[in-house]
Each structure stands twice: as C-alpha cells, then as structure tokens.
Amino acid sequence: xxxRLEDEPVLAAADIQGNSLRGxxxxxxxLVGFKIDDAAKSRAWLRALADSISSTQLVHExxxxxxxxxxxxxxxxxxxxxxxxxxxxxxxxxxxxxxxxFLKEPMGSLAGALGDRVADxxxxxxxxxxxxxxxxxxxxxxxxxxxxxxxAQTASIVSSAAAAGLxxxxxxxxxxxxxxxxxxxxxxxxxxxxxxxxxxxNPPTPLTLRWIDPAEPVADLLGKPGQPLIWPGQFxxxxxxxxxxxxxxxxxxxxxxxxxxxxxxxxxxxxxxDVGLFRKFLSDTSTTLSQSLGRTxxxxxxxxxxVGRWKDGTPAILSPAxxxxxxxxxxRVNYFAYGGIPEIxxxxxxxxxxxxxxxxxxxxLRCPHFAHIRxxxxxxxxxxKGQGEFTQLFQMLRRGIPFGPLYDEKPEAERGLLFLxxxxxxxxxxxxxxxxxxxxxxxPELGNDGYDLLVGQNGDGAARSAPxxxxxxxxxxxxxxxxxxxxxxxxxxxxxxxxxxxxxL
Amino acid sequence: MDRYLPPAGIDDFSRSQRSEDxxxxxxxxxxxxxxxVRDPAMYTLAxxxxxxxxxxxxxxPDGAPVPVPWNGFPLRLTKWYGAANDAQANAxxxxxxxxxxxxxxxxxxxAIALPFRIQDEYCEWFVxxxxxxVQRISFTCEPPEYWEFLAKIDFDLAHTLYExxxxxxxxxxxxxxxxxxxxxxxxxxxxxxxxxxxxxxxxVWNTTKGAVHxxxxxxxxxxxxxxxxxSTLGWPVSPNPQGQISEIxxxxxxxxxxxxxxxxxxxxxxxxxxxxxxxxxxxANPIGLYISPFTLGGLLDPxxxxxxxxxxxxVRRSTDGTRILRVEVALPTGASYSLDQCSLDGNxxxxxxxxxxxxxxxxxxxxxxxxxxxxxxxxxxxxFCCFHPQHxxxxxxxxxxxxxxxxxxxxxxxxxxxxxxxxxKAGAFSFARAEGAIAGSxxxxxxxxxxxxxxxxxxxxxxxxxx
Numbered sequence: 001x002x003x004r005l006e007d008e009p010v011l012a013a014a015d016i017q018g019n020s021l022r023g024x025x026x027x028x029x030x031l032v033g034f035k036i037d038d039a040a041k042s043r044a045w046l047r048a049l050a051d052s053i054s055s056t057q058l059v060h061e062x063x064x065x066x067x068x069x070x071x072x073x074x075x076x077x078x079x080x081x082x083x084x085x086x087x088x089x090x091x092x093x094x095x096x097x098x099x100x101x102f103l104k105e106p107m108g109s110l111a112g113a114l115g116d117r118v119a120d121x122x123x124x125x126x127x128x129x130x131x132x133x134x135x136x137x138x139x140x141x142x143x144x145x146x147x148x149x150x151x152a153q154t155a156s157i158v159s160s161a162a163a164a165g166l167x168x169x170x171x172x173x174x175x176x177x178x179x180x181x182x183x184x185x186x187x188x189x190x191x192x193x194x195x196x197x198x199x200x201x202n203p204p205t206p207l208t209l210r211w212i213d214p215a216e217p218v219a220d221l222l223g224k225p226g227q228p229l230i231w232p233g234q235f236x237x238x239x240x241x242x243x244x245x246x247x248x249x250x251x252x253x254x255x256x257x258x259x260x261x262x263x264x265x266x267x268x269x270x271x272x273x274d275v276g277l278f279r280k281f282l283s284d285t286s287t288t289l290s291q292s293l294g295r296t297x298x299x300x301x302x303x304x305x306x307v308g309r310w311k312d313g314t315p316a317i318l319s320p321a322x323x324x325x326x327x328x329x330x331x332r333v334n335y336f337a338y339g340g341i342p343e344i345x346x347x348x349x350x351x352x353x354x355x356x357x358x359x360x361x362x363x364x365l366r367c368p369h370f371a372h373i374r375x376x377x378x379x380x381x382x383x384x385k386g387q388g389e390f391t392q393l394f395q396m397l398r399r400g401i402p403f404g405p406l407y408d409e410k411p412e413a414e415r416g417l418l419f420l421x422x423x424x425x426x427x428x429x430x431x432x433x434x435x436x437x438x439x440x441x442x443x444p445e446l447g448n449d450g451y452d453l454l455v456g457q458n459g460d461g462a463a464r465s466a467p468x469x470x471x472x473x474x475x476x477x478x479x480x481x482x483x484x485x486x487x488x489x490x491x492x493x494x495x496x497x498x499x500x501x502x503x504x505l
Numbered sequence: 506m507d508r509y510l511p512p513a514g515i516d517d518f519s520r521s522q523r524s525e526d527x528x529x530x531x532x533x534x535x536x537x538x539x540x541x542v543r544d545p546a547m548y549t550l551a552x553x554x555x556x557x558x559x560x561x562x563x564x565x566p567d568g569a570p571v572p573v574p575w576n577g578f579p580l581r582l583t584k585w586y587g588a589a590n591d592a593q594a595n596a597x598x599x600x601x602x603x604x605x606x607x608x609x610x611x612x613x614x615x616a617i618a619l620p621f622r623i624q625d626e627y628c629e630w631f632v633x634x635x636x637x638x639v640q641r642i643s644f645t646c647e648p649p650e651y652w653e654f655l656a657k658i659d660f661d662l663a664h665t666l667y668e669x670x671x672x673x674x675x676x677x678x679x680x681x682x683x684x685x686x687x688x689x690x691x692x693x694x695x696x697x698x699x700x701x702x703x704x705x706x707x708x709v710w711n712t713t714k715g716a717v718h719x720x721x722x723x724x725x726x727x728x729x730x731x732x733x734x735x736s737t738l739g740w741p742v743s744p745n746p747q748g749q750i751s752e753i754x755x756x757x758x759x760x761x762x763x764x765x766x767x768x769x770x771x772x773x774x775x776x777x778x779x780x781x782x783x784x785x786x787x788x789a790n791p792i793g794l795y796i797s798p799f800t801l802g803g804l805l806d807p808x809x810x811x812x813x814x815x816x817x818x819x820v821r822r823s824t825d826g827t828r829i830l831r832v833e834v835a836l837p838t839g840a841s842y843s844l845d846q847c848s849l850d851g852n853x854x855x856x857x858x859x860x861x862x863x864x865x866x867x868x869x870x871x872x873x874x875x876x877x878x879x880x881x882x883x884x885x886x887x888x889f890c891c892f893h894p895q896h897x898x899x900x901x902x903x904x905x906x907x908x909x910x911x912x913x914x915x916x917x918x919x920x921x922x923x924x925x926x927x928x929x930k931a932g933a934f935s936f937a938r939a940e941g942a943i944a945g946s947x948x949x950x951x952x953x954x955x956x957x958x959x960x961x962x963x964x965x966x967x968x969x970x971x972x
Contacts, residue, residue, distance in 0.1 A: 104848075104851045106809075109810075111802070112813060113801075118811065241588070244588050244898050249897060251589065252587065254589045255590070339749040340747025342745075360748060382752045382770055384574040384865055386767055387752055427850060436576075440797075442572065442798075442865045443574045446571070446573055476569070
C-alpha cells in the first residue's frame, strides 16, 4: 500500500498557528513573556489578538511569496501565541483535563529530570521558569525579517498588552546568524521531518513539498531526500499519528481534550552557549587526540565528530571534510542513514536527478554514536526503544533561533539558542530525545554510546565522556568534555492553541 | 583460576558458612548452562561461534565488553495498546497472571498454574501498597537461577535476604514448595523437578507480596544465554544493497526471542552482525541482565519539590556502580505523604511502569576472531511474521512447518502468541487465555510471546552440522 496525497488529512490551516507546522523562518524573532494581572481585560485583549495571529495558511503563503523576492526578505511581521497552564489558570480556564504532566509544572520543578544543574532542589542557572511566578502566562512569538518593523510591532503589542493587564515579564530577541549557523559555528536547522497533510485548495496541495521521483518506491515516505513524512498528529492535536511499525499506516489521533484540537505543545528552552569554552575544548582535546592517534586532528575535525556535521553542514558520515557540493545541495545535505542508503531520484526543475547513496556506518566509524545529530536521531538504527521506525515517533518540529551577538564581535555578551520545538506529547517526544537519549550515555544504540558532548546534560556538572574508535589508527580513546558548553537557563512548557480557541476565550 | 561471578559480582556468598561451595557452585552452574547451549547433543541449535569466555583456550584475547541497551518497560504492551496510549499500558503492566506456563505438573499429571508478572523486559517491579497508599516500588532484574541456586545451598541466607530486601518478616516456609513438582521428559514421562520443601521461585513473597527476582517465563538467565547463542547462527536473511540486515527480517526468519520486545531485536541484530563478520561471541563475566545507572530528577513531592535523590535507592549493584540489580523508590522515613501523592515528570505517580520507562537495561557481550570458527548455516527460515489483525503494531512469529501463511493464523493462535497481554474493558483487564479455563487441566500453555525454548525441546530447523 502506498500513501496517496488524497489519503492525507486536510489541515485546518487557517486555524492552526503558523510557527508549528510551517515555521516563521524569519530573520528575527522576539519572544515576549507576560504575566496576567487582570484576567477579564486580558481575555478580551487575547480574543482581539486572534485576528493578528499568523495562521499556517498565512505563513505558508507568505513564505511562498517571500521566496520569489530578491533578496528573500519581507517586512511583514508574524505573530503567534502560547500559554503556560498557569496562564490558562489565570484566565479561569478549566485545565483539569490536561494529561501531559510536563505542561502542569514550571520547567524549574523538572530541572533535575531534564539534567539541568540543581542545588537544594532549585535550578542554579535559570533566568526564567524557575517557578510558577517567573513562568510566562503567555508567550508571544513575533517574527520578521525587518529589524525596525519588528521592534515597532513588538513595542506596540507590549504597550497595548500592558493596558489590558498583561505585564511583560520576559523578553529575548532571536536573530539568525550568517549562513544559518548557531553560535559554535555549525550550520543548524538542516534536518527536520516533513508533516503530512494538505492545504485545502482545489486541488489540495501538500504542506510539505514532495521532491522524490514518483517512480521511487519510497516516494510516498519522503518530502525530500532524508526528510521523512510524518503524520501531523505528532505535532498538532486532532490528526492521525505515526505508526511505530509502518510509516504508511496512520494511527488514531493522540487523546486530548477537544479544546486542544488544532493546537500543539511547545517546549521553550533558553540555552546559553559558552563559545570560548567550546573552542578551548576543541583546541585542547584535538591536541591530546592527535597524540593518541599519532596523526594531526584539528579542532574542526573534532567538532565534526562531536556534532556529526562539518561546520558547513556536510554530514560527517558522507565526507571526511567539508564538501560544498553536498552542503549547498538541499537534496544531498540531509540524505543519509547510518545503515547506508541507496541512490534516489528526485524531480527538480522538471528534470529527474539522481542523488547518490552511501555505505553504512553502523559502528560509528565516520559519525560516532555520540555525535549530537546521531544521539537525537539515530534514523534507521534500532535503539533501546525499539526498531528504527520508532525513532520517527519522537521527532519534533524545531523552530529554534540563536540569540546574542557573534562571539568574535562581542565575546563578553551572553549568547545562545532559543530552542523551540512543537509536538503533541512532551513525555514521549521531548523527554525521549532530551532525557532518554541526549543525556543518557548508555543509549540509544548498541555499544558504548557515551554522552552527547555538545548539548547533553548530566546535572552534576561532572565531566562527560564518550568513546571514539578511530579506524585508521585502530585505537579506542575517550573524549572528555570537562564542562558544559551549553547551559540551560530556563524556559517553559506551553500550549499553543488554535486560533479559534483564542477567539473563544 | 577465573570463575563466573554472581550477577553484578554481588557479594552475598561471603555471608554464608558455605561461601566456597556457593562460589564454586555458581561458577559450575554458569559453566553448565553454557556447556548445554554449546553442546549440539543437548541443544540442537548449538552454535560454534558462541563461546564460553572463561573456558576458551584459543589464546585470542577478548575484545572490550559491548553493552546492548533496551528499555525496561514492556514494549509488547506499547505495541498492543498503541504508542499514544501509555496510561493503559502502564496499568496493564501491573496485572499478574496465573498460568501453567512453566511446564510443571503434579505427580498425578495435573498441570500447575503459577503466578508471574507480565513485565517481560528482564525488568520486573512490585508496588507496595498499604490500603491505596503507595509506600515503595521495587525493581529487580535478578535471574531466578541465582536465587534457586542460593536457596539450594544456603536456604537460611536466601530467607534472610528476602526479609532484608522486602523490609518485612517473611515466614521461611512460605518460600518452599508444598508439593513435589514434575516436568515431562522428551518421552512424556514425569520427572521430578522440585521436591516438597525446596525453594519455590514463584512463592507469594516473590509474586503477589513482593519482587525479589524475575518471574516471567521468558525472563531467565538461560533465555539470555540461549538468545545470545542463537544469534550467532547463520540465519538465511538477505542484506539490503548496503549490506545491512533488518532486525525485523532477522527476527521474522529466526523466530527466536520476542519480535515485539525492546531487547531481543537489538540483541539479535548486534550479535548476528558480529557473527556475520566471523567473530565469535560470548556473554561477559559476570553474566547478567542489568539496570543502568539512572536518576529520578522528575520525582516531585506534593509541593512540587524534587525528591528523586532521596527516594531512589540503588540497593544491589556492582562495586563500580555500572551494573545494578535492584532499585527501590521509597520516601524518606517520616515523610507525611505517600508516593501516590508525588508526581513523576508532572504526572501523578500511579504505576511502577512510569519509572520503568526511565530505566535503561543492559547486558554485556564480548567478541573476537577465533581462527577456524565459522557460522553454522541455517538452511531455510523456520519462521515468518504476521501483523495482528486488530492491533496493527503487534507482530507474531509463526512456524512455516505449522502454517501456510498469515491467512492460516486463527484467533486462538494469536491468543497463544499474545498469551500474557491483558485486554482492557471498562476499566478492568481480562486475558485472552482465560486463567480458569486452563489452570488445573492437562493442557500446558507453551508461551510463544517470547520464544526461547528449553534445551530438550527438539527444533524443526534445518541446520548445517556443528563443526
């Protein structure tokens, strides 16, 4: 059985907020948190805000229009809203039906479960979300490619919110860095699942573009090479979910109260990055590694092992060095699987092109098991949680954006990543990837995996290690990160409702 | 001379007057199991690539131990109820079955039904309740073979350990069989397995009143060893163009272990992968099934304060802490609330399964290239797979010799395959194999949910010679 386009659900794209299924993809993104001081006025203000919320339909059309512009930027401002449970409580909304435990707690209460540093039961590094009092009731996501337009719009929203009893309690501005890198210098946001589902046009069109030659047997499983199509119930309530055994077989929507339909769960993690420390680790460790292996390993090579990609995005499994022919081709840059993968044909510019495959690396000789991108997505490999297909159940729609200036421009400034990810179960998506895999040195794959040295947390600040087998020297070495380069500084577990939910507040 | 140590190298034996008997006896026990599995006269699936780590005389050094991880919560239940239905699976996991699933009989030929937990990932737990208040949740991965051996040599020590581990006074006689227990040999003749007064692994204090060691028919050291050995056979599974074997293809072909589990597909694929390269494989001393180190940072008291560090006790483990056998979750003395008033990752703590989902289990294997050793070829796949007609994530493995294809599989066959999975209706659970319909009858249930059969059961598998 293959999945035909007409087998996919029609999405309520005018009702689903646009940053979840489609993603703003703006150059700047303001995150503004509010506490509700006046419930009645706030409710009215939020009802009115519904008209300004950018739907999936709107964001989709905006991005298509923008892609035709040169340069590909727009002064349009996009707005989305999310609530903590405490915000819904403040509005006297009945939250007793919420089943997802993470949504019921401030992030600070679960800091220990997330691997964050804790002392006397309290997170030590949080700047927001330690407790209910400093968890935003409402978080607005306001994005634009135009700095000035965004500044003006955000100021206007904050001002009108204040008049309606919504007190600004937190704000950060995210800004895309040159070449789409994160602060350690690696191109980010390459790998993302493609939500299945149709936009109601005549004829209906898929939300996720389909590039695979229809003659390929996996044409109904991929958006582009390396991008699995995932049933949208993994990201938005009310739609079919993914099967653990057959990606073609939609499963029942996740159980949730009716008012959550067309909404998503959003985890926001404010991650501070210590670029100086990361560079020192690469420099120091590449020196000792060179001695152990008897040949020169430079910092970029070590970085590629830790991340799983070269700085330009070339997957380490595909090339022993950065390769622009791979990294600049969106059909190649994410087309890999650790068990190897055959060549595949895509239709691009109305021509059929062949994207090359590659041999397996089950043992992790080219891309180690501890590499960040492998720890959070072992792709086709069986894991401690079951066969390879299970891994797709844990994936989220990541919409993170860096914050702060580049290290080389202002070393003393704070910088990092505003990690944002949409899903329908914190417990079986975010927690699986964060806690069961990223922070767990004993999983997910066969063998000694070790810590995710890039992002993995161990809570106690102790050194984290991962084993590297170097096939050239046939030597096993331990790579040790003496400190955390990425420090979670708070965040929140949020519900991103449908636009009709906002209207009905 | 090196000896096989008890699981995790746990040092119970030094507490016994017969410590040397225990040490040498346990070593002999493990050596005997390995000997049986490696002897083609005793085990028809014996594999030349499966070696005894301590008895190997090749002179080739072992590689470093390689861990194989899996999750402690029964994946069979997740597949049965669906990945989006954790709550039902959590509740189901704590049901207990009483079935004649162990092949035991009374002297008059009546099958003996015994209670066991349906937690089949080598990780079992017991929830101590006083009324409806949860006082303690205990997790164990200790194999029944160890406790049976310990009690045989020093029953008093086993009894003392029971009382220590359960924090209760345990009448010693409760741990003993009250009847003689028999098994059938290959000719169907009853042969005594236990005498009245011997240690009963399925006693009330290890089943309905507590958990000291594993009880599920598939959760045994023998099952671990046999699956390790079976995985080194030359199963006729075709690799994909990249040279990779699908773990599902392998499980479907071999019909060994449980295709719906977390552990077995990964164990089989990993070990088979080594054997395909011509490596011989052994289980690393001390042979066992282990809980990996973990924390419970998400356990909060009723005021949302973290209490995981105080509540989690790693009760039995190796001296280096890497191999854990027993874990208890209990509140500090004097706490004014019970565990069911706490939350785990924001959800009220209702079931041990919520914690089991946080537990990574492991075993450790070693491999090396021994000159002259090659895989024993299996000529044709003995088994094939089908999906359950109502539970689309749940597979079954069936013998080609018994069925022509999936269309042949009846409801009763599926009930046999899913023998230990309760069906939820109106808040209560029932089992496909009604307990009363079998218990006490002549029929002995042969659980197929995880197929690792006794050494004596002859296999209809077309194998090459053991060389």
